[in-house]
Amino acid sequence: ELKALLFDVDGTLADTERDGHRVAFNRAFADAGLDWHWDEPLYGELLAITGGKERIRHYLAQHRPDEDLPADLDGLIADLHAAKTRHYTELLATGAIPLRPGVERLLREAREAGLRLGVATTTTPANVTALLESTLGPESVEWFEVIAAGDIVPAKKPAPDIYHYALEHMGLGPGEALAFEDSANGVRSSVAASLPTVVTVNDYTRDHDFTGAVTVLDSLGEPGAPAFTLAGAALE
Ligand code: XBP
Numbered sequence: 019e020l021k022a023l024l025f026d027v028d029g030t031l032a033d034t035e036r037d038g039h040r041v042a043f044n045r046a047f048a049d050a051g052l053d054w055h056w057d058e059p060l061y062g063e064l065l066a067i068t069g070g071k072e073r074i075r076h077y078l079a080q081h082r083p084d085e086d087l088p089a090d091l092d093g094l095i096a097d098l099h100a101a102k103t104r105h106y107t108e109l110l111a112t113g114a115i116p117l118r119p120g121v122e123r124l125l126r127e128a129r130e131a132g133l134r135l136g137v138a139t140t141t142t143p144a145n146v147t148a149l150l151e152s153t154l155g156p157e158s159v160e161w162f163e164v165i166a167a168g169d170i171v172p173a174k175k176p177a178p179d180i181y182h183y184a185l186e187h188m189g190l191g192p193g194e195a196l197a198f199e200d201s202a203n204g205v206r207s208s209v210a211a212s213l214p215t216v217v218t219v220n221d222y223t224r225d226h227d228f229t230g231a232v233t234v235l236d237s238l239g240e241p242g243a244p245a246f247t248l249a250g251a252a253l254e
């Protein structure tokens with residue numbers, strides 16, 4: 019029986035990557051006097067590595083092999099990432115990034131139907147609250163029983179750990195929840211946690227492999243277009 023919906027955040031609730039995270043990374047690099055710049059195509063490649071700190075480390079290894087790095091590389095990455103999070107949350111607070119079509123409708127419909135809600139994401143917890151507060155209002159953070167995010171589990175997506183964490187926290191089995199994802203790494207994570215998964219693609223993920231997903235949609239729907247509805251899901 020379906021009791022809960024578990025949502026990925028980046029790319030699923032909102033298109034946060036290109037105009038949000040990417041811009042914030044670049045601002046943090048510029049603040050630090052670094053000539054690193056992630057343009058849109060490069061960022062698309064870098065998205066294969068989940069987690070901002072992990073993404074910076076990968077960029078240095080793969081794209082900046084000759085960079086003169088400090089002995090305390092972990093410290094540099096942590097500082098850059100903290101600055102990036104500040105830029106990101108400030109950007110979202112301006113209302114720069116809206117929710118994707120159908121997301122607010124589905125959340126309200128789910129609450130109305132008595133379904134429980136949770137978040138399972140690799141992004142930093144402050145980024146999740148910044149998005150919810152700027153789009154749905156401050157009280158919407160309380161709609162979610164658990165915000166499983168960031169470094170709360172060491173192994174980020176595509177590992178299933180973050181979904182296991184959310185399910186355990188909510189006292190649910192995988193047959194009782196439906197996951198919403200947008201990327202191959204996300205689907206690998208949710209499917210490895212045995213969760214039925216609805217995918218909504220975006221420009222960065224359209225060509226990904228979504229093996230194991232229940233359905234792959236352009237979006238959750240918008241006025242005048244076919245919408246994803248709980249009634250239509252018929253997962254019980
Ligand atoms: C999201 C991510 C995150 C964000 C950046 O993936 O990979 O790393 O891009 O967030 P998913 P942080 O949608 O699969 O959760 O910089 O806070 O890590």
Ligand code: MG
Binds near residue numbers: 026029030201204
């Ligand atoms: Mg995602």
